[in-house]
Amino acid sequence: MADYHPQELDKKWQAHWASTKAFEVTEDYSKPKFYCLEMFAYPSGHAHVGHVRNYIIGDVVSRLKRLQGFNVLHPFGWDAFGLPAENAAIKHGIHPEASTLGNIAHMKGQLQRLGISYAWGRELATCMPDYYRWNQWLFTRMFERGLAYRRRSTVNWCPVDNTVLANEQVVDGACWRCGTAVVQKDLEQWFFKITHYADDLLQAADGLSKWPEKVLTMQRNWIGRSEGARVRFQIQGTDESIEVFTTRIDTIYGATLMMLAPEHGLVNRFAKESDDEKAFMAKAQKFRSQDRSDRLTGQVEKEGFFTGRFAINPYTNQPIPIWVANYVLAEYGTGAVMGVAAHDERDHDFASKYGLPIVPVINEQGVLINSGTYDGTPAGDALKAITEDAEARGIGEGTVQFRLKDWGISRQRYWGTPIPMIHCPVDGIVPVPDEQLPVELPKVAEFTGRGDSPLASIPEFVNVTCPKCGGAARRETDTMDTFVDSSWYFYRFCDAHNDQLPFDPKKVAYWGPVDFYSGGVEHAILHLIYSRFFSRVFHDLGMVEHTEPFTHLLTQGMVLKDGNVMSKSKGNVVDPDSMIQKYGSDALRLYVMFVAPPEKEVEWTDSGLEGSFRFLARVWRGADQWREEAVAAGTGAIDQATLTGAERALRRKTHETIKRVTTDIDVRQQMNTAVSAMMELVNELYLFTDKGERSAQAAKVAREAIESLIVMLSPFAPHTMEELWQMYGHADGLAAAQWPVADADIAKAEELEIPLQVNGKLRDVVRVAPSITDAELEALARANANVIAHTAGKTIAKVVIVPGRKLVSIVAK
């Protein structure tokens, strides 16, 4: 047999899989389905080993499931719209489409050289009209249902990327992509009403039992539900009132202050009605222009000024001063807060600073004081009672407030999905009729990087006739946030070429939801919450039966080099292709799976990769040593009764390994221990080979071990294992193979090794037959020389025999 030359095997089997369309699938109701998906890729140019780790994880699961008889959907695609391509176009003059398609071609080659088992027939790229037309179609459906709406609002604006950012895309007050400090701008924007599902998204998170706790926590924090009440305080001397949101209405008797956000609508009015409007506005303006991220994160000292006006506390009936305070946020609650200096740390700081009254209304026992008729009521009860009272009086009501905001999706950039709307001076906002979709991105656009939408400078695009009245109208020139593209692509894979609908609901009913989804934890909030939102939208459109798109989520850890995240700028990128050239794709795949559990961060080492290569070569040689005899011996049943001790030992190890590997991959997703179990089996096989027994029976036992190993290792090292499988006489390839089944009887140990402890310390290990009785075992333990030595001079108080005969523990005093 030839030496192990993995590069040749890579070529041979990749060509074979392509020509036999080995991984293409259709709905087959006779088989259970399994939808395995890795987060699709942004075509940045080159995938490094960190990216690739995710694809290997998914491939191991996919290949396992196929061998277990599942009908496996394992597709891949490209999250192809986005800013980097457009920025590159501004810088280098290459059209985003050209660079994107070029990058896709290169990265697809990289994945193919790794032998990832994708159904390439379903490949999609979000920048293609046959994909993004369905973004537009869905946008229109959402518009019809009020889930997409337009309003003027203060938005997060990135001055470098020249576009709006969603709240989720602002990290510590800076742009998530380029790190520039975000500024505020007033713009007409399109929003998706994700808040409509806020409660459901939060509650349903409890049911996501196969999601990492970390991700669920992040989502719960992000949604940020808090129960409280809205209460209206009359403005003294007027019929008007100011509404506040509070979670602690029980402290309302202590509300000695009213505070408005600097952006609150009443601020400008109070300024006009004041003695010195200019001075008033100057003070408000100062707060408004304070660095927003600092204001949001509490970095700015609490400051405020008195408006000269008073509100009436509806419970004490006392006038309380209305202040403008820089720590009150306009976008949360009502933008106005009742100040309870005694029971709120921030209000306390503020009141102390300005010498404002501080009235305690709850004592140390949590019971109300200074609260009129509520004195003596426990705070918890008062919360309910006062809310009910406020409702009865018509001055307030219980409510739920979310931190989650509607998702602003308008982007003033070119390389995205055009929003399919038309602005008509007569009919207002009119959707582009479905039959006119897609609204295609014009091929030519000038990439200046100026702050307005590039599409606005293309008159042929902008100037249209109104679909309703036929008069002259203007086309919407913003594009959609690219997170829209990635919020439903997993459904498109179920029916990637449908030109009537985004997908046939029947096909999604078969394939969906995604059974196993893996990707980076950086998508814990953005992508994963948006996708859950879209699933609910499709559900409400009657197109999808489920509401949760991803049953099992695995967040894979990053691959570090020299302690850092790989990046071009740091120059520490490990290129999979150069590793493949040296060791073959299987060694790379195996190493990445073996080095640590998939969700853990790992440090890349070349020597570890070499170790995996050595292991595969060792499997290759080990299999070769038995090939002729094993094939000659055939696959007939093995007669357990006539086996030698060595043969029984190898069989036992084989079946033990099958059991371990199956649970490790399938149940626990601990690929690393699955690989180490297989390494142990190989070590055992070498021991067996060294013993030199070469009977037909030995060959059969070796064959069982080796063929089980080939199948179990094939998800990790598919090219090498296909070749070995063929060499072992299986002409129809691993596609026809089945995952081995462990025989519990064979795996059972013939002898038990039982540790003996005295007072919790290990003193000896004895070998006994499994048929031993507890009484015999205890007698044996008491008679053990080491036990006697360590119990000398003491009396044995108790002998514990652990159920399952795992251990004998002797208590001596």
Place this chain on the structure above:
RNA sequence: GCCGGGGUGGCGAAACUGGCAGACGCACAGGACUUAAAAUCCUGAGAGGGUAACCCCCUCGUGCGGGUUCGAUUCCCGCCCCCGGCACCA
């Protein structure tokens, strides 16, 4: 501050339900093969100590301090440190 996840040899890690801590691998050391080297195969190894020596035996050891238990990396209480998320959210 709140929430989530961690801390185990020189290194990556394992120990699944409270039961032999360190499987498997990397790096290292020794041996076999070889003119030699590489490759390969075999062997060794947590730290410290005992014995002339080997089989062996003892003590300590999973971030720190307590506790529960015959027995704790695992459970409980109190800390320390690291990573991630949220945070003037009323």
